[in-house]
Amino acid sequence: MPPPPVRDDLRTTRPYVTVPFSSPIRPLAHLNNNESPHPPSGRHLAALRAAAARALATANRYPDTGLLALRTALAEYTGHGVRADMVWPGNGSNETLLHLLQVYGGPGRTALGFGPTYSMHRQIAAITGTRWAQADRGPDFGVSPAAAGAAIDRHRPDVVFLCAPNNPTGTPLDPATLDVVLGAEPGLVVLDEAYVEFSAAGSRADLLARHQGLVIARTMSKAFGIAGIRVGFLVASPDLLAPLRVVALPYHLSTLTVSVALAALEHAGESLAHVPGILAERERLRGALADAGHAVAPSDTNFLFFDTNTDSAAVAAELAGRGVLVRDLGHAGWLRVSVGSPEENDVFLKVLTEICTIGGSPCPSV
Ligand SMILES: *Cc1c(COP(=O)(O)O)cnc(C)c1O
Numbered sequence: 599m600p601p602p603p604v605r606d607d608l609r610t611t612r613p614y615v616t617v618p619f620s621s622p623i624r625p626l627a628h629l630n631n632n633e634s635p636h637p638p639s640g641r642h643l644a645a646l647r648a649a650a651a652r653a654l655a656t657a658n659r660y661p662d663t664g665l666l667a668l669r670t671a672l673a674e675y676t677g678h679g680v681r682a683d684m685v686w687p688g689n690g691s692n693e694t695l696l697h698l699l700q701v702y703g704g705p706g707r708t709a710l711g712f713g714p715t716y717s718m719h720r721q722i723a724a725i726t727g728t729r730w731a732q733a734d735r736g737p738d739f740g741v742s743p744a745a746a747g748a749a750i751d752r753h754r755p756d757v758v759f760l761c762a763p764n765n766p767t768g769t770p771l772d773p774a775t776l777d778v779v780l781g782a783e784p785g786l787v788v789l790d791e792a793y794v795e796f797s798a799a800g801s802r803a804d805l806l807a808r809h810q811g812l813v814i815a816r817t818m819s820k821a822f823g824i825a826g827i828r829v830g831f832l833v834a835s836p837d838l839l840a841p842l843r844v845v846a847l848p849y850h851l852s853t854l855t856v857s858v859a860l861a862a863l864e865h866a867g868e869s870l871a872h873v874p875g876i877l878a879e880r881e882r883l884r885g886a887l888a889d890a891g892h893a894v895a896p897s898d899t900n901f902l903f904f905d906t907n908t909d910s911a912a913v914a915a916e917l918a919g920r921g922v923l924v925r926d927l928g929h930a931g932w933l934r935v936s937v938g939s940p941e942e943n944d945v946f947l948k949v950l951t952e953i954c955t956i957g958g959s960p961c962p963s964v
Pocket of ligand 1: 632689690691692693716761765790792816817818819820825828829830
């Protein structure tokens, strides 16, 4: 008997690609996922260990479903008057975005994004049968208020995704563009603030009180440095979030996850203390790339988007072959590199220089 046919609309959808665990490559520099290069350590690590141990002691019981302690801690962390009933946590913000589109997207509905942007927005639209419409960013990778208004008029979306700052380009969001999108009242506006802790602009959670259709997506995977624990959350009005309980599976957050996340929030200061150092390394990387003849997009994040001036897929493959993982997102010529530890960044720069000075290489000379 052959395997059954896949759902028609999923046949051409490819899985989200990252380096598989089974990869034979042992990376020297892990600069492809925008993670924190700093593992928990010292008192912070001890607190996470103790939290995990407490969770294990009640592992016979299903998790708490109200998640009040976690929602309260996330609300406090978010600030801007956000209350616990305005927080929806999940296993990474990707899961919470899936919950959102399961409720507010779906067949017959359209989601609009501005590319190049975070590919999971499109992927989650595909998974939920939501039509995806994409408008292009300008040459500076920004979205002008006029371009946003025109795209909304053209596509009449039910959901608009804005990434602030944007992944993979690092670009901040023009506040005037957000005003235009909110003013158009397209239905649901998703503001993905995965990198907000690195951003000079800060969170726009202040807008939630006035805009019932706005939802902000946040994560503990980036500046917080616990990508492996899988915690993200949405912030929105309680009325917008309440229907998500219909689509979330029961007990979706494990006792372990909740306990460790709470401990991580108590030690937020330790994780966030790394941010200035990461930003300083970003500026060092930016300078070195620019000196080597690469155009680098302005970044308000912990990563840089740069022009290889050649076949970016080939450069990414050459880097990977030498143990340096960066991300090729299919934007011709350009690659995204995460800011790693100073040692990882040095390896990246050294290997990129090697690749670019191999005879006949099309990289700019350094
Ligand atoms: C990394 C990232 C996320 C976070 O995903 P998690 O599921 O929370 O790990 C969300 N949005 C964007 C734009 C990201 O780059």
